Amino acid sequence: MSALTGLTPREIVAQLDRFIVGQDDAKRAVAIALRNRARRAALPEARRREVRQANILMIGPTGVGKTEIARRLAQISESPFVKVEATKYTEVGYVGRDVDSMVRDLVEVAIDLVKQREARRVEARAQRLVEDQLVEALARGATEAEGTRERLRERLRAGELEDSLVEVNVRENMTPQISVFSEAGLENLGMDLSQLFSGMPQPLRPKRMMVAKAREALREEAVEGLLNMDEVVSDGLRLAQESGIVFIDEIDKLAVSGREERHGPGVSRQGVQRDLLPLLEGSAVRTRHGTVFTDGILFLAAGAFTSAKPSDLMPELQGRLPVRVELSALSEEDFRRILVEPQDALTVQYAALLATEEVELTFTEEAVAEMARVAWELNRSLEDIGARRLITVMERVCEEISFDGPDMAGTNVHMDAQHVHERLRPLAADLDLSRYIL
DSSP states (O other): OOGGGGSOHHHHHHHHHTTOOSOHHHHHHHHHHHHHHHHHHTSOHHHHTTSOOOOEEEEOOTTSSHHHHHHHHHHHHTOOEEEEEGGGGGSSTTTOSOTTHHHHHHHHHHHHHHHHHHHHHTHHHHHHHHHHHHHHHHHHHOOGGGOOHHHHHHHHHTTTTTTOEEEEEEEOOOOOOOOOOOSSOGGGGSSOGGGGGTTSOOOEEEEEEEHHHHHHHHHHHHHHHHSOHHHHHHHHHHHHHHHOEEEEEOGGGGOOOSSOOSSSHHHHHHHHHHHHHHHHHOOEEEETTEEEEGGGSEEEEEEOOSSSOGGGSOHHHHHTOOEEEEOOOOOHHHHHHHHHSSTTOHHHHHHHHHHTTTOEEEEOHHHHHHHHHHHHHHHHHSOOOTTHHHHHHHHHHHHHHHHHGGGOTTOEEEEOHHHHHHHHHHHHHOHHHHHHHO
16 A cells, blocks of 8 residues: 555644645545555455445636545655646547556556665666676776776776766667557557567677766666566556556546436446546556556546536446545635745745856745735636636746846845735726737
């Protein structure tokens, strides 16, 4: 199970609070869902089959944190995570993309996570193997006066030979590129045809390169040789079906208003809803690595539902998203907190960017309050795009400093409310112009 298995819901919410302001109901719902999944995994097999996963439907306007909650939840839990747009399954005529592909994508992410984890475990052994190969290659081209292998090893560790040329044997990727064109798409074939050639031994070829590049090439081969890929794939499949998180965005675009449509795009939307039913309920999905059961995967669906209602979804789909949480629109105070409170707040990000050019950027409390006020006013007067409006406001406020940053090394820039007001006043005053710029 993931790293969150041992955390209580209260601790999970505290972790999310480091990144996301407000939306406490949604945080509590996902925290409970994660904890219940851990509890379910601890049940006896017979009982576990009867306990269903409580998937979640998040309802709220754009820019209020629906995607961010799901992404951060996966990040702090070290869970495999994929985000899909529900609309992409309706784009190609009445067929669209295979809905099962979201689970196949999740499996690929899970296997990659396991591979990275195992690579870190064998990193020290791989570095020793690479060092031995580099010393051997350097010794072949060295004269007796340049010293023994021990001397070369010392210089290699000290970084004195990074620009030296060595000849090493590396494997070249000879896998042919195969393209398949079909209405169903490559994922429906159940396997990637290029994988037919992945098991073929690739020849070792001598190649001259600098030590720095040779080290990286040899390191990848050393890590691959130390990993048991059968175990990596097996662990990846288990991680996907026990700890996977799938975030289905824009699910409100699948809703069909009024009576069931028999013609037009509504037919495709209804078909996608029907295809989602077995995935959310729990079914077996075939992937090229093996079969994955979806009853342990947490599905988070989200939508603004501005032109449709959750009740416009098929009743069967509503029943498979039994937990509903509503995310509220952001207030002026929320904007102020978003600018300063999260671990990666926008003001911290911009200060860090300019610090790379030795420019120290600071914001007064009044400046932050003014940016929050302007962002909230623009959302109220124009289209409400949530917290994304803050990015536009910050870009406008910091535009001049960002442009002149390379020429301001060693200076301190103190951003106050007057500067913010002067930068935003011409645009905020003309709402017609702001429609096209902010």
